[in-house]
Amino acid sequence: MAPTEPEDAVTKAYTLRKNDVLTDSANNLITTYTSKMKRVEDDMKQFQNTYDLQMNGMKKQIDELFTTIKNDINSEAKQIEIIIKNQLINANKSYMNKIEERFDKIEEYIFKWIGVEQMEEKFNKQLNNMKGDLIKLQTTLTSNVEEDVKLIEQSVKAYLYNENKEFINKTEERFKIIGLKQRQQQDKDVKKRKIN
Numbered sequence: 001m002a003p004t005e006p007e008d009a010v011t012k013a014y015t016l017r018k019n020d021v022l023t024d025s026a027n028n029l030i031t032t033y034t035s036k037m038k039r040v041e042d043d044m045k046q047f048q049n050t051y052d053l054q055m056n057g058m059k060k061q062i063d064e065l066f067t068t069i070k071n072d073i074n075s076e077a078k079q080i081e082i083i084i085k086n087q088l089i090n091a092n093k094s095y096m097n098k099i100e101e102r103f104d105k106i107e108e109y110i111f112k113w114i115g116v117e118q119m120e121e122k123f124n125k126q127l128n129n130m131k132g133d134l135i136k137l138q139t140t141l142t143s144n145v146e147e148d149v150k151l152i153e154q155s156v157k158a159y160l161y162n163e164n165k166e167f168i169n170k171t172e173e174r175f176k177i178i179g180l181k182q183r184q185q186q187d188k189d190v191k192k193r194k195i196n
Contacts, residue, residue: 040193044193047186047189055182058175062175066167074160077157077159081152084152085149088145096138100134
């Protein structure tokens with residue numbers, strides 16, 4: 001076997017050393033890249049967690065606000081309904097009391113005007129007929145009041161339904177806009193990290 005020339009030995013040693021340096025550099029680059037990617041991944045996870053917490057918090061606040069407003073509207077509607085019912089009932093009672101007072105005056109006047117006992121039976125019959133008509137009138141008025149109350153109740157419910165529906169639609173639209181802006185911001189942040 002021929003002896004190795006000094007130049008060949010130096011060249012071989014230089015080549016081996018160069019390979020070692022390149023290998024170390026490659027390993028360092030891989031380690032640095034892996035570390036950087038891990039930091040990016042950790043940042044992404046942290047951002048996602050923060051984003052999820054913020055979105056859940058916003059959803060909770062919106063739900064609480066919606067529930068509060070809905071309860072306030074329903075409470076006010078019930079108060080209005082009670083007030084209207086009481087006003088109608090009181091108006092009906094007042095009207096019926098006035099009618100009864102007039103009948104009492106008519107009865108008193110007729111007794112004074114006739115002044116004859118044998119006419120009392122005939123008068124009682126007429127009076128009973130008048131009282132029967134009064135009862136029918138009172139029944140009709142009561143029925144009308146109940147129908148008015150039902151119509152008012154239906155109108156109030158329809159109004160509340162439309163108001164609640166409009167509020168829900170507006171809330172959903174705002175929530176979609178917020179979500180879109182959050183996603184756009186998230187995309188921008190990801191692009192910045194990739195560039196860096």
